[in-house]
Amino acid sequence: MVEQIKTGLAAALQKAIAGAVDKGLINPVEVPEITIEVPREKGHGDFATNLAMQLARSAKMAPRKIAEAVAENLDLAGTPVERVEIAGPGFINFYLQPGWVYGVIPLIIEQDRNYGRLEIGEGQRVQVEFVSANPTGLLHMGNARGAALGDSLASILDFAGYRVSREYYINDAGNQIENFGRSLEVRFLQQLGQDIPMPEEGYHGEDIIDTVKGYIRKYGTGLAEADAVTRRKTLAEYALQEKLTHIRNTLLDFGVVYDEWFSEQSLHDSGAIQRTLDELREKGYIYEHENALWFKATEFGDEKDEVVVRSNGIPTYFAADIAYHKNKFERGFDKVIDIWGADHHGHVNRMKGSMEALGYDRDALQIILMQLVRLYRGGEIVRMSKRTGQFVTLEELVEEVGRDAARYFFVMRSPDSHLEFDLDLAKSQTNDNPVFYIQYAHARICSILRQLQEQGRRLPNVSEINVNVLTEQAELDLLRKLADFPTEIAAAAELMAPHRIARYLHDLAGLFHSFYNSHRVITDDETLSQARLVLVDCVRIVLRNALGLLGLTAPEKM
RNA sequence: GUCCCAGUAGCUCAGCUGGAUAGAGCAACGGACUUCUAAUCCGUAGGUCAGGGGUUCGAAUCCCUUCUGGGACGCCA
Structure with a gap:
């Protein structure tokens, strides 16, 4: 949902720039990729762009002037934007209609276990070793x-x-x-x-x-x-x-x-190591020195060359590793990720270099050092x-x-x-412990839902509730966080950074605990109760999905 | 000596492909339980983003340099 809004805004901005240029309000410029960010300060709107500052140089105009010209030509019909402001050095800030976040509720309920699932990987094959x-x-x-x-x-x-x-x-x-x-x-x-x-x-x-x-x-x-x-x-x-x-x-x-347990010995037995060395030799990246065979790692940006076959005729670990990684790409992986201890960092450049030598994209091999x-x-x-x-x-x-x-x-x-x-x-089983803190949030929600059942009532259907009664700041903050989940998945995947999900979980749990302490879910107000029940059920779904990604359980009782 | 990672609140860490007033947890201090789980919440205080220089509208973030801590530099893996 957030991504859709961002895309919509970017498209509208693109048109606005073109319009402003046509009218002669802005000098013709190369338009950079438009990035829509979420301002840290709530006072700066729901979304913002630094577009005008980026254009300032090539347009040779003051950023605020550009921002004004762009804003005047913005057609925001069909977007949830309520108003636009120009602030600071030339930020264009977008303020959305309050309640735009309500849209995330039916989305989460409907998608359930798949809420947050994306297609940015486009089905590419990735191996994580x-x-x-x-x-x-x-x-x-x-x-x-x-x-x-x-x-x-x-x-x-x-x-x-x-x-x-x-x-x-x-x-x-x-x-x-x-x-x-x-x-x-x-x-x-x-x-x-x-x-x-x-x-x-x-x-x-x-x-x-x-x-x-x-x-x-x-x-x-x-x-x-x-x-x-x-x-x-x-x-x-x-x-x-x-x-x-x-x-x-x-x-x-x-x-x-694991999907696969791959034996190094099998590379020796199948002749894969020998074939790989032959290929490197044919390409001219192998030479002999003091009875050993060396790989010209220095041709690929490494500090020194590396032995692949010892003078006693036995291939080194590195030789096997080259054959192994070649094998990975031969199996059709578009991207290969290795996770190594930081003490192996000296091995990174020559490993990537060897893949380049064999004709693969060195950046298709990504190495995470811990x-x-x-x-x-x-x-x-x-x-x-x-x-x-x-x-x-x-x-x-x-x-x-x-x-x-x-x-x-x-x-x-x-x-x-x-x-x-x-x-x-x-x-420790106290609030210091972030794991318990997060799991406790999940357990609390389950407890509320149990309470409901004990009263002989059921969780209302999304279509039965009136989301507009969720007007408390704590509720809106929760909804916003829930809406951010797919964006967070995208960032964690692109940056290969699972710790972002850990952090997200902690933040979401915190917002829930805060909400829980100041507002009751099951109250005499039937309309409000129903809306809040569905809200906390959404929180439960997202907590459970995110916990699952980190391999953690989502306990219903603690 | 060369290279890699780190240096941000008392502690542990986010933020780093440049954006607006640098964040969180813990610890400290002061509050909140007759309630759907207090394993929780609310508030206060806490900063020369290691030091210096540069790049620019703008730097914790990019570049140079110095310092400190950890690691790697083998015909080991």
């Missing part, structure tokens, strides 16, 4: 933030009209798997009483001791007789399966479901997990604060900011 943690261990806070962020972003993009696929890249090849195998072998032999030290670079986590014990329970100790290569390979494959299953379940408990997460408890920073001695795991976090709180806290901040995660706050 996130978490992709090494399957050699447990999920830590960085992975957790990535999970919440990636899943929410995927949901938002889907809601905005993209066809979205969630993917997990399994790093099941290369050095780390060799290393993993060696570590498992050591633990295995230790179980048999052999006194072998764990290699310096090995996996020291205690979880793999359990893994090895589990293996022995199932398959016995026959591997002790096997050759080292077989032993390591067998243990690594066994452990990988176990770890992956575990990761999958942990993420499932966190509300994350800064670190720091856990706090009792004002003290928490570094270690009590159980594993490693970093606190996602499972432990969910166990402690619950899934909803965890997910909200991870997406409430911009990925760019270091996240201070206050465990005490996330657990």
Whole structure:
């Protein structure tokens, strides 16, 4: 609805400019894209445009003069505009008929779960790859933030009209798997009483001791007789399966479901890596130096070139990653989004450069970098997990604060900011806790609707109510916020910024609580009650839709 | 040394593809429950947008520079 009004105003302005130019009121100019914004100050109208200031330079006229000429030629028939004012340096402010926001009520009731759904994605295919943690261990806070962020972003993009696929890249090849195998072998032999030290670079986590014990329970100790290569390979494959299953379940408990689990090893097995390297070589972006093969990343704006095949003949992680991302585009995705920890930022330019080298649009690959997460408890920073001695795991976090709180806290901040995660706050059931604050708003509305049922009454149909009785400021503010929801979805999708939805939810909940405290919904005034019942039902719908996008529940009782 | 991110109220953070008087939550202080859930609300106070320079009608936002914090710079991933 808001977007429609904006489009209408922009079109009217466009015509007005042309009209003013024809009449000689304005010097002919190139008209820039007309942006209609919502003024921060209510006193500046419902919508405004800075058009006149933008035109001032090319028209060589004072902005206010331009604004006046444009305003005089505005034909606003068919728009809800009541009056137009020129203010400040040359803003054109639009004041709408009071009650224009009532139109959002039937819209929300009718569209219900689809209110806020957009088509700006135009059905383009987008892939969001996130978490992709090494399957050699447990999920830590960085992975957790990535999970919440990636899943929410995927949901938002889907809601905005993209066809979205969630993917997990399994790093099941290369050095780390060799290393993993060696570590498992050591633990295995230790179980048999052999006194072998764990290699310096090995996996020291205690979880793999359990893994090895589990293996022995199932398959016995026959591997002790096997050759080292077989032993390591067998243990690594066994452990990988176990770890992956575990990761999958942990993420499932966190509300994350993937469309695809993509194996790095499959790129080696299928020859995709070799083919990709051949293609780069044919295009002249590969050269040999000190027995290794290098990719000319510097030709694509990076600081230095990068090794793709080591002097021992084994391709690097980067080589696999190029083949992987090429594979993504070959699968037909129009846009590919990766979510990485900020410690990988050095990898961004060469990754995008490699796609450019292969003939893809480097900007079709978008990489979101997340800064670190720091856990706090009792004002003290928490570094270690009590159980594993490693970093606190996602499972432990969910166990402690619950899934909803965890997910909200991870997406409430911009990925760019270091996240201070206050465990005490996330657990607290008070107004300090934004998750409860928001969910409580939803529960309160459900409570009102329950109350209604207990009285043997029902929620009125939209066609039965008179929306014009909703004249309180708190009501109009709520309606305006509800009308803004689709715009907010568009912004969150375009800017890839789920934290905007978190913020929107908090704002909407705040407006509702404020309304709730000053006005009763169910009163003796039947007409007013009916209108307010439908209003709060609209709030319920939007809260529930937005909560859903962040993977949070919308409780009916608290 | 080079590069990336951040620096906004006491604290945690929005706002950053330039717009009008810089916002929110928490903490502080003062109020509101015989009510559809007080897990709530209302009010007060709180600012050199790290410092300096520039670009222009207009800068928290863009450019340059200095400082502070975090991170990356491997034939690891």
